[in-house]
Amino acid sequence: MSHPLDSRLNEELCHWEQQGRKRTLTQAKGRDFTTNDYFSLSRHPEVIQAAQKAIEKYGAGTGAARLLRGNLDLHEQLEAEAAQWQKTEAALLFPSGYQANLALLATLPEEGDVILSDERNHASIIDGCRLSKATCLIYQHNSLASLQERLDQWKKTAKVGTQAWIVTERVFSMDADLAPITEIIAFAEKENAFVFLDEAHAAGVYPVLSENTRCVSKLITGGKALGVCGALLCTTQAIKNILLHRGRSFVFTTAPSPATTGALLKSVQLLQEHPQWRKELFEKAHFLRKHLQAISIPVGGEGAIIPIRLGDEKTAMSFAEALQEKGFDIRAVRPPTVPTGDSQLRIVCKKDHSEKQLLTLAEAIGDIWKSLVTAPLS
Numbered sequence: 001m002s003h004p005l006d007s008r009l010n011e012e013l014c015h016w017e018q019q020g021r022k023r024t025l026t027q028a029k030g031r032d033f034t035t036n037d038y039f040s041l042s043r044h045p046e047v048i049q050a051a052q053k054a055i056e057k058y059g060a061g062t063g064a065a066r067l068l069r070g071n072l073d074l075h076e077q078l079e080a081e082a083a084q085w086q087k088t089e090a091a092l093l094f095p096s097g098y099q100a101n102l103a104l105l106a107t108l109p110e111e112g113d114v115i116l117s118d119e120r121n122h123a124s125i126i127d128g129c130r131l132s133k134a135t136c137l138i139y140q141h142n143s144l145a146s147l148q149e150r151l152d153q154w155k156k157t158a159k160v161g162t163q164a165w166i167v168t169e170r171v172f173s174m175d176a177d178l179a180p181i182t183e184i185i186a187f188a189e190k191e192n193a194f195v196f197l198d199e200a201h202a203a204g205v206y207p208v209l210s211e212n213t214r215c216v217s218k219l220i221t222g223g224k225a226l227g228v229c230g231a232l233l234c235t236t237q238a239i240k241n242i243l244l245h246r247g248r249s250f251v252f253t254t255a256p257s258p259a260t261t262g263a264l265l266k267s268v269q270l271l272q273e274h275p276q277w278r279k280e281l282f283e284k285a286h287f288l289r290k291h292l293q294a295i296s297i298p299v300g301g302e303g304a305i306i307p308i309r310l311g312d313e314k315t316a317m318s319f320a321e322a323l324q325e326k327g328f329d330i331r332a333v334r335p336p337t338v339p340t341g342d343s344q345l346r347i348v349c350k351k352d353h354s355e356k357q358l359l360t361l362a363e364a365i366g367d368i369w370k371s372l373v374t375a376p377l378s
């Protein structure tokens, strides 16, 4: 039986389908070259055991928000460990990175302030900017000149006592390139601006950013290198205190579960105890990049994420499907996640991939490239 809303919603769904952008939920199949679980911590026995112990001690759920009865000593232990790891005064645990970005951007910058946001920033940053009462200006990807231009544009009408904030990812999630973070911090110093750094794809993979007074928050997402979920906003004590009062996506949500919190604490400890994992991960990524470049596949980015830009959405989808048929779980990234004409394959290397697996993948990509991509893309 059809629901009275169906005809209206199906019209929109038809539109997505006609554009070739229909989305469905699928179960994981094939070898994982797609998740951001770079060190396979989601399967690490000590992480699993920490989650089990936390459930035994605290139960399956917290039952309330942190400001109510949901606050556990385990949450506080994790926050203390994260702050020490990231060399910040404090840390605040969120159920997700999305919520952390919303809380930060909607709370700290106030009316009359400006948020300068990189054009390639993640959707959670974009949505946080949308919720903010500050003016939001978008600067060209990784361009200091564009950043300066946008700031100067705002300064023309800026009122006394207002503040400029810069928000950027450190490793961009799709193109896997790095923000010029040293230059951005120097710029912030010169211009008396503050920086919010989204470390989603950098945390655990790149060295901890050295202490400085301009970068006032580092967002560590728990669902990537840490292999769990949730997020730790590593920041100053004063910012943490303000978020406890006004960070709506922190205040009005149930506290992260004991299992999540226990697992995250163990992952944070393991990453600090095993700095050599980063080197092993980079060696694997370098190995795959080298073999793809040797067969003239135009790989992009740096580090563990290897994007292959295909441009056309349909080519990217067919390429990913062909790889999936060969047993590699690799996904196409297409609009609206990336701009139109920028569709790509996003390959994620892991520390535990063997050289044999990486070689087999490189060969498969080479074969599909020959049959699917007739002329090399610029």
Ligand SMILES: Cc1ncc(COP(=O)(O)O)c(C=O)c1O
Binding pocket: 095, 096, 097, 098, 099, 101, 122, 124, 169, 173, 198, 200, 201, 221, 222, 223, 229, 230, 231
């Ligand atoms: C750069 C960046 N920021 C924030 C998030 C959101 O994190 P979460 O998945 O924990 O909501 C993501 C997740 O994909 C991300 O890539």
